[in-house]
Amino acid sequence: MALDNVWVLAEVTESGPTSLSLELLTEARKIGSKVAAVSWGAHTAEHAAMLGEYGASKVYDVGDVGETLPGVPVAGAIAALVAGGDRPDALLIPASYDGRDVAGRLSVKLDRPVLTNVVGLSDDGQSTQHTLFGGTTALSARFTGDGPFLYVVRAKSFAAEPGGGASPEVVSAPAPEAGPAGATKVSARHVEERSGPKLDEAPVIVSGGRGLGSADKYEMIEELANLLHGAAGASRAIVDAGWVPYARQVGQTGKTVKPNVYIACGISGATQHLVGMKGSKNIVAINKDQDAPIFSVADLGIVGDVHKVVPALIEKLKSR
Amino acid sequence: MNVVVCVKQIPDPAAPGALDPNTHTLDRSGKLILDDSDAYGVEMGLQLAAGDGDEVILVSMAPNGETSGLRTALAMGAAKAILVSDDALAGTDALGTAKVLAAAIKRAEPDLVLTATESTDGYTGTIPAQVAELLGLPSITFAKKIAVDGGSVKVERQTEAGYDEVECPLPAVVSVTAGVVEPRYPSFKGIMAAKSKPVDVLSVSDLGVGADQVGASGARQEITDVSKVEERAGGEIVVDEGDGADRVLAFLEELKVI
Ligand SMILES: Cc1cc2nc3c(=O)[nH]c(=O)nc-3n(C[C@H](O)[C@H](O)[C@H](O)COP(=O)(O)OP(=O)(O)OC[C@H]3O[C@@H](n4cnc5c(N)ncnc54)[C@H](O)[C@@H]3O)c2cc1C
Ligand SMILES: Cc1cc2nc3c(=O)[nH]c(=O)nc-3n(C[C@H](O)[C@H](O)[C@H](O)COP(=O)(O)OP(=O)(O)OC[C@H]3O[C@@H](n4cnc5c(N)ncnc54)[C@H](O)[C@@H]3O)c2cc1C
Numbered sequence: 001m002a003l004d005n006v007w008v009l010a011e012v013t014e015s016g017p018t019s020l021s022l023e024l025l026t027e028a029r030k031i032g033s034k035v036a037a038v039s040w041g042a043h044t045a046e047h048a049a050m051l052g053e054y055g056a057s058k059v060y061d062v063g064d065v066g067e068t069l070p071g072v073p074v075a076g077a078i079a080a081l082v083a084g085g086d087r088p089d090a091l092l093i094p095a096s097y098d099g100r101d102v103a104g105r106l107s108v109k110l111d112r113p114v115l116t117n118v119v120g121l122s123d124d125g126q127s128t129q130h131t132l133f134g135g136t137t138a139l140s141a142r143f144t145g146d147g148p149f150l151y152v153v154r155a156k157s158f159a160a161e162p163g164g165g166a167s168p169e170v171v172s173a174p175a176p177e178a179g180p181a182g183a184t185k186v187s188a189r190h191v192e193e194r195s196g197p198k199l200d201e202a203p204v205i206v207s208g209g210r211g212l213g214s215a216d217k218y219e220m221i222e223e224l225a226n227l228l229h230g231a232a233g234a235s236r237a238i239v240d241a242g243w244v245p246y247a248r249q250v251g252q253t254g255k256t257v258k259p260n261v262y263i264a265c266g267i268s269g270a271t272q273h274l275v276g277m278k279g280s281k282n283i284v285a286i287n288k289d290q291d292a293p294i295f296s297v298a299d300l301g302i303v304g305d306v307h308k309v310v311p312a313l314i315e316k317l318k319s320r
Numbered sequence: 321m322n323v324v325v326c327v328k329q330i331p332d333p334a335a336p337g338a339l340d341p342n343t344h345t346l347d348r349s350g351k352l353i354l355d356d357s358d359a360y361g362v363e364m365g366l367q368l369a370a371g372d373g374d375e376v377i378l379v380s381m382a383p384n385g386e387t388s389g390l391r392t393a394l395a396m397g398a399a400k401a402i403l404v405s406d407d408a409l410a411g412t413d414a415l416g417t418a419k420v421l422a423a424a425i426k427r428a429e430p431d432l433v434l435t436a437t438e439s440t441d442g443y444t445g446t447i448p449a450q451v452a453e454l455l456g457l458p459s460i461t462f463a464k465k466i467a468v469d470g471g472s473v474k475v476e477r478q479t480e481a482g483y484d485e486v487e488c489p490l491p492a493v494v495s496v497t498a499g500v501v502e503p504r505y506p507s508f509k510g511i512m513a514a515k516s517k518p519v520d521v522l523s524v525s526d527l528g529v530g531a532d533q534v535g536a537s538g539a540r541q542e543i544t545d546v547s548k549v550e551e552r553a554g555g556e557i558v559v560d561e562g563d564g565a566d567r568v569l570a571f572l573e574e575l576k577v578i
Contacts, residue, residue, distance in 0.1 A: 183488050283555075
């Protein structure tokens with residue numbers, strides 16, 4: 001038996017709903033008979049049709065939250081809807097920066113536990129799947145108490161597919177007065193340069209790790225990614241070292257990616273890295289250590305020096 | 321300024337993890353160590369609370385009166401610790417943990433509470449916002465830079481696109497990423513001093529948290545099934561004899577990527 005009301009916390013940016021939000025709407029159609037989206041910010045109305053196309057028959061629009069971080073006002077707005085009798089059986093929340101804030105705040109407001117790092121749901125929406133120990137073990141879990149069930153879902157757990165739904169009804173769901181908890185203020189936003197496809201949407205990803213030796217060598221990773229019309233990724237080691245921005249990080253604490261081809265250059269293959277990329281269709285690894293764990297998931301492994309193999313690859317691609 | 325740093329003590333992540341055969345929750349019966357992710361919060365706290373009368377107070381919830389991870393953080397320079405340890409806490413979920421931590425944190429009357437963005441073993445990443453909500457405080461998650469300026473905290477917060485500059489009045493909860501500072505190694509002197517630093521051990525009832533809020537039953541969730549994931553089969557591994565690039569090209573051609 002499917003759930004009655006499934007809501008999705010949908011993040012809508014200027015360019016539209018995030019891909020994870022669309023993945024969640026697609027899954028919500030499967031587990032629920034009625035799907036609604038909860039959105040905030042200045043762009044909800046303009047992109048509401050797309051939320052409808054992916055399954056939302058109703059959109060709760062929290063509206064512009066101004067300069068505060070969305071966690072408090074958005075959780076407040078949802079809690080107010082629930083208090084007013086308009087409650088979901090389950091709420092699917094993206095495992096994103098703001099999604100996690102909303103989940104934490106809302107769980108306290110509703111006094112409901114959260115199942116987190118969900119990578120799959122049963123058709124009835126009552127049972128979740130998770131992986132642990134670097135993806136070697138799978139686990140199912142479920143809530144034993146009353147809903148609303150709060151699920152925080154990782155990216156790429158479901159494929160986003162439009163369902164051909166009509167334009168949804170948009171209703172205003174304003175945030176209540178937040179008090180001291182809402183006193184955050186964003187004073188400036190910095191966008192780091194990015195060219196080419198986004199990491200979580202690229203068909204090809206070329207990632208670099210500590211084996212590159214120094215920050216300037218990351219340029220060859222970007223160049224190779226460019227030549228393959230892909231995106232450049234990174235291990236956490238070189239993100240922590242400040243060589244590349246965090247947005248490039250693949251793995252447990254970074255992005256989960258499932259491209260057609262993933263090329264790991266000078267990456268050892270720690271379990272926390274593997275969980276973020278071993279769902280890739282095809283994996284190529286270049287590492288000078290033949291015992292590197294990355295080879296255990298590689299379809300093609302080259303035991304060699306990245307400083308030789310990658311530049312040669314770039315030359316050959318350029319001359320084609 | 322009082323800075324509370326939440327530090328989790330976890331099974332050594334380098335050792336193979338194991339689940340309790342009955343409850344399917346993580347086996348925490350062995351020796352526990354300081355979660356690496358919390359070393360950043362401890363270092364950040366020490367740097368922010370470096371003035372006269374400033375103090376870094378650790379708060380941890382862990383089984384079996386475990387203090388070895390706390391000693392590591394005390395050796396780095398924290399002044400004292402509050403440890404909540406109680407058999408009733410076995411199987412507690414993130415929300416229950418947040419209730420316990422919030423009650424313990426209150427006792428320290430902090431100006432600033434630091435946590436990691438997520439722990440290494442459970443990594444739900446919900447505790448920072450839950451603790452903040454329980455304490456009625458503002459929170460800024462995913463900090464990659466923190467400065468305290470008078471009565472407010474200024475943070476560079478990671479975002480999908482880059483980072484935001486965010487500020488809020490103190491007291492507040494801030495969760496830190498691994499990039500925020502470089503943690504120091506405890507000195508020999510620090511390690512010796514840590515042995516005599518106070519660790520206040522409390523039970524759930526000491527904190528006034530209801531027994532029904534914690535433990536496996538308070539979690540209102542259960543693990544119903546555990547299974548091994550089929551390993552991804554390894555492929556062809558070749559040693560580069562000058563032909564490495566050609567092998568990769570041929571592979572990409574076969575996939576029609578080029
Ligand atoms: C809680 C937690 C979360 C984490 N989350 C993530 C995460 O999200 N993503 C992530 O990536 N990591 C994560 N990590 C870190 C992870 O454990 C590893 O430390 C990290 O992935 C290692 O990065 P690396 O492979 O670049 O570096 P290393 O492990 O140092 O590997 C470098 C590799 O390069 C090879 N090499 C060296 N020189 C050359 C050369 N000239 N040519 C070819 N190969 C060469 C070496 O043989 C080695 O295998 C996390 C860790 C923890 C504790
Ligand atoms: C594989 C796995 C999956 C789990 N999934 C879920 C789930 O879906 N839902 C759920 O409710 N519980 C879950 N749990 C249980 C959860 O991990 C524990 O309840 C834990 O006590 C708190 O959650 P966390 O470590 O995941 O918190 P996080 O939110 O990841 O922790 C963030 C930070 O809070 C601080 N902190 C967290 N715990 C403590 C502590 N005990 N003492 C001091 N500081 C602390 C640390 O600074 C930490 O880095 C899971 C546990 C495991 C092992």
